[in-house]
Amino acid sequence: MRRIILTLMMLFTIAACSNEEAEPNEDMTNSENENEETADTETDTESEAADEEETDESASVSSSRGNGNTEDDESDSEDSEETTEGAASDDEVPAEPADLLADTERVEGYWINYSGEDDARSHMTRTEPIEYNSDQDYTVTAASYVSYFYGNEFIKTNNYGHDGPHVIEKVPEANRLVISFSEPEQDDIELIDAATDEASAGNEVNTTPDELIGRGQPNEEEMSGTIMFGQDFLSGDEVYTGERIDSEGEFVEDPDYYVTGALPYSASGDYVITAPAFVSFYNGRNFIETIEFTSVPAYLPQVNGANYINISFHDDNLLDLNIIEIE
Structure with a gap:
């Protein structure tokens, strides 16, 4: 009887030990399965991320090509601008020479003589002062007297004859002109703000004596x-x-x-x-x-x-x- 009891106790003990060893193995199996599932999930995630990056790069390249951010598009844009500017430049037409006497008031019965005096002469007419720039040419088309001033200070008067038109003398010290002429020239005379094709320079018939020439603008x-x-x-x-x-x-x-x-x-x-x-x-x-x-x-x-x-x-x-x- 005792042997039977001892035998049964040993069997129960062996069975209990066997169950304790089996439970950890089951946990390990479950853990391994979970790790495998996690690894699979991470692999899938990495694959999806890689696909998204490729998609983004493709979209970026496509966008860059479409919005003008690439060097080729910039070059095309610059070429287009240059072409537009060139076309605009081709359309520009140089300003036609103008007659400065057209809008200038005239004073009848006076002229500026060689001394710079506003001299009364019934057959003469003079203009009011006209702005003058010695860096450009001017043409007078008829016989006249051209007087140079710096402000109100007289410098000199040149006489130009009937064989015009004449390119008048350049006087750097002056900033204003007064044109005097006689009655026969009043309908024909012009002061052009350029050297006309048929005009010539150096045709002063007479001028102010040296001792009466004003100094004009100081250096x-x-x-x-x-x-x-x-x-x-x-x-x-x-x-x-x-x-x-x-x-x-x-x-x-x-x-x-x-x-x-x-x-x-x-x-x-x-x-x-x-x-x-x-x-x-x-x-x-x-x-x-x-x-x-x-x-x-x-x-x-x-x-x-x-x-x-x-x-x-x-x-x-x-x-x-x-x-x-x-x-």
């Missing part, structure tokens, strides 16, 4: 000398505010103006003014004249008998004004 590179008036003179008794000197030599109130004290002047000296202003000339206390300067820098004229000047200038030109006595 700024040669404007060295003593500053008679400038920034160092803007304090103290050298400047009066709120007034100016008019064309009659009278001091008048003007809140936007300054006027200098008396500055020494000699008709034999060379002086340059660097900003727009009115210059009044005196001999002692005797007023001579007031001259307005709008084109600057400019030489002061030689006013015989004057021994000092006053400068009236606007507040806007306060920092630009100098009077230089050229050495």
Whole structure:
């Protein structure tokens, strides 16, 4: 009996051990199966990602080719722009030469003579001042007198005869012209802003004598000398505010103006003014004249008998004004 009982106990013990060993094997099997499934899933995911990347790259290439981002498209675009610009350039037509007298007012009974005077002559007519650029050519088509000015300062007058048309002389110191002509030419005369095909240069019949030729625009590179008036003179008794000197030599109130004290002047000296202003000339206390300067820098004229000047200038030109006595 005891043997039977012992035998049964041994069998139960062996069975229990067998069950404990079997359970871990089942877990391992399940784990291995799960790992295999995970690996398969990852493989599928990687494959799908690779397919998506290939699709994106293909789409990117296609998009680049279609939207002009490639070098070929840029080159095509540039070629197209150049072609368009070339076509526009081909369509441009040079401006036709114009007659500057067509819209210029005329003054009958006067001409500018060789001394620069507005001389009364009943059979003559002159124009109002015309803007002039010495870098380009001008043609006068009939007998006339061409007077050159820098602002209001006379430089010279040239006479051109009846054998025109004439390309007029270039005068770099000038910035304005006045054309004078007689009655027979008034319907035919033109001032063309170019050298016409049939015109020739160097045909001046007569001109202003050398001693009467004005200097015109100063050469700024040669404007060295003593500053008679400038920034160092803007304090103290050298400047009066709120007034100016008019064309009659009278001091008048003007809140936007300054006027200098008396500055020494000699008709034999060379002086340059660097900003727009009115210059009044005196001999002692005797007023001579007031001259307005709008084109600057400019030489002061030689006013015989004057021994000092006053400068009236606007507040806007306060920092630009100098009077230089050229050495």
